[in-house]
Amino acid sequence: MASSSEIRESFLRFFAEREHERVASGPLVPPNDPTLMFANAGMVQFKDVFTGKESRPYSRATSSQKCIRISGKHNDLENVGVTARHHTFFEMLGNFSFGNYFKQDAIKFAWDYFIDTLGLDPERLVVTVFGGEEGFAPADDEAAAIWKDVTGFPDERIIRCGAKDNFWQMGDTGPCGPCSEIHYCLGLDDIDPRTFGEEPAADGRGWFELWNLVFMQFERHAGGRMDPLPAPSIDTGAGLERIAVVKQGVLSNYDTDLLRPIVDLASEISGKRYRASQSEDDVSMRVIADHARTTAFLISEGVFPDKEGRAYVLRRVMRRAIRHGHRLGIHEPFLHHCALRVVEDMGDVYPQLVERRALIDEITQQEEERFRRTLDRGLQLISDNKEWIDAGGARSLPGKVAFKLYDTYGFPLDLQNVIGEEQGFDVDHAGFDAELAQARQRSQGSKVG
Ligand code: GLY
DSSP states (O other), rough: OOHHHHHHHHHHHHHHHOOEOOOOOOOOTTTOTTOSSSSSGGGGGHHHHHTTOOOSOOOOEEEEEEEEESSGGGGGGGTTTTTTSSSEEEEEEEEEEEOOHHHHHHHHHHHHHHISSSSGGGEEEEEEOOOOOOTTTTHHHHHHHHHHHHHOOOOGGEEOOOOHHHESSSSSSSEEEEEEEEEEEEEEOOGGGGGTTTTOOTTTEEEEEEEEEEEEEEOTTTOOOOEEEEEEEEEEEEOOOOOOOOHTTOOSGGGGGTTTHHHHHHHHHHHHOOSSSHHHHHHHHHHHHHHHHHHHHHHHOOOOOOHHHHHHHHHHHHHHHHHHHHHHHOOOOOHHHHHHHHHHEEEEEESSHHEEEEHHHHHHHHHHHHHHHHHHHHHHHHOOOOOOOOEEEEEEEEEEHHHHHHHHTOHHHHHHHHHHHHHHEEEEEHHHHHHHHHHHHHHTTOOOO
């Protein structure tokens, strides 16, 4: 079994041995980039290098990038803790070529790393290529031919997909291009490429993406126009948590050494046994583990929970975790213990965590104390609410109550949705928006969140 530290190191070493500069992770909060809330891929710190606006003393690089995907293009918050793969925080391993090598080498490197260095079983893999789509680019026959040559795969294991899956862009603007993905069939004896595309089972069995190779060829501008980049380039992203799943012989990312220790800590604090199931308790422990990582990393970069922008996103995440702890019957502040476990486990790779340890501890505890003071009163407000809106036979929490929960008690709207799912009601979002707009008017345009 390879530890996640060994996998991370082996990836960076493999590319360093092939003349790639080892570059430290860029920050989660991209400096001077209003188009992006958080770094969501390894290429973010190299964005201007791809477009030719910035030059570096190297034309090949490799990194392990801290990423957060919560809102916008790659929004998965509702699935976190429910599926085996979704996270808010994760690490992306990547290799990059800035006008140096292109498809042929990128594909060969990826294959050699997976098969020769990591020892993955090629029988469990399929690859995808871009099948062409109006408004994007023609079919990537070149990539398909290289894959065939490098892997020896028959055509049915080189699968053509549309732009939704095989055209990568960081956001609405920026460098982009067709991509090829390597997918792995986990935990099944019968490996049939014809089942590719079927949803994996809740426990994680089935096909899932391990590595995405983006053939950067264009820059997309506001309004949708695409111009060719000065030189075709390579941007790849492989989720460390996912590779750890394969190498550690487990089904869920939450059972890898990256997350399981935090899940176990949540279990220890709550006194509830973790059974790696889909039970509400187990989902709650996984949510806590994921959100503790986002909490520790964002605070280490100077983002503190508050009412607007990134700070509000952090507050949402922290309060969701705290609410899940409350559900598990944890009555004392606990999230700081989980965040400090993240510092302990990842501080050697991301030293900023260690430097800001005391701050992570203090801010997390303060936020939990603040939220816990109102949590019970907020839940009481929901159960005392007599004015359920009748939404086609289902109960819906009126906008007025939802807004009070948000404004007075600090319950982010998506947290109310979480509670609604548990207790069997919807939230009247339109009513909430109307209340919010009125409050904004009352405070003469000053922002409330
Ligand atoms: N930039 C490649 C990826 O995120 O998959």
